[in-house]
Amino acid sequence: MSTQEATRVAVVTGGSRGIGRETVSRLAADGHAVVVGHAGNRELAEAAVKEVAAAGGRAVAVRADVADEEDVAALFATAESRFGGVDVVVHAAGRMYLSPVAELDLAELDAMHRTNIRGSFVVAREAARTLRPGGALITFSTSVVGLAFPGYGAYSASKGAVEALTMVLARELRGRDVTVNTVAPGPTATDLFLEGKDEETVARLAAQPSLERLGTPADIAAVVSFLASPAGHWVNGQVVRANGGIV
Template sequence: MSTPTTTRVALVTGGSGGIGRAAAKRLARDGFAVAVHYAGNRARAEETVAAITAAGGRALAVAGDVADETEMALAFDSVRSAFGGLDVVVNTAGVMILAPIETLDLADLDRMHRTNIRGTFVVGQQAARALRPGGALINFSTSVVRTQLPAYSAYVASKAAVEAMTLVLARELRGRDITVNAVAPGPTATPLFLQGKDEATVDRLAQAAPLERLGDPEDIAEVVAFLAGPARWVNGQVLYANGGLA
């Protein structure tokens, strides 16, 4: 049964870990009721929900493959049924597999494109149908779209598509009072980033930015909170949150 509320409501895809978890907790501190989405790690999503509720917030976990329109329609419906509406969608769910073009397994290319491109399209489509006036959709790109490092070609291609979809959807939602932006993090200390990298590589990337450190998930969550809340005049943009890397 729907529960009417004036509380702002956010859905965070990929909210079970990394940047998604930090964003969910940050929005909860701002007073949002938060739906923590997960694809496979239910236990981790429930931990995020428990952390939010323990701090006095409202949260629930919702499941679904971001690239499956039926599953995501059900997830969006569950959020609106539980909290009475939807105001912000933060789409952090993504896959990153690194290899040179010459050797990349095309199955890995297809996997990244399914989650990063089709998944962004499906979530954007659902968000466009569900968000209330005053709402925001926040997609996720990567600073490697600018830095163009070797071995990132397939991942960068998928995220460049995310940026293009973000800008187009912002224009398609003219007159709806809904902003659509993307965040492009630099090297950030998440499992997705650290996976497969040796200590020397991590240290080198940490020193690349003028601030000489890796980003924390909480650094990126602050950008999300800005776009979800006060940044009503920022629309159709890609915000590079990378400590000055590029």
């Protein structure tokens, strides 16, 4: 891919690991210049940038706390100054804390909601102000919102807020030619998902989808790629449950 072909610009939060990292690679392969937002793992973020560059693309890593409006404004300003604007925003940064409601640590709840809810609003606000016509904002929820697994109350509540925000914003941007959608993965083999789970639990969750396996970051990045592309531009105001057929 030549530099000239990178005509669209994507901002990806949570771009140093997991689904975010795979999304960086996929959007770069699709022809986007990519701003890789990360919370502080500079080494992994720079590795993502180097991978894009090695394939002939353009990328830059920027540290940003997604719940801090100044950090997020600087993230978008980098996209403007380095690449000329913003066409796609993928808000993949997130935090997961699992606990029965009766045993909930409210400090953990506050920290998770700061990232998942406030962070989503801060990024969505900047995206709404910045995205060019033909653009797309893609947020992340979870299929657990509909499945109601025990232990996921706090996490599901935070992601339910993201779904509500996304649906409202899609309507608020009427006339802008900008789409707003949420991707809600099922069990996906990322460090965030696998952390703290034994093999039996992972095997049980992998057996739930009709396709009888865990999702991969590449599976989810492919959905993001479609929603970010002109081919996916007629999809708007939707929650896409990318979960292999969990019912």
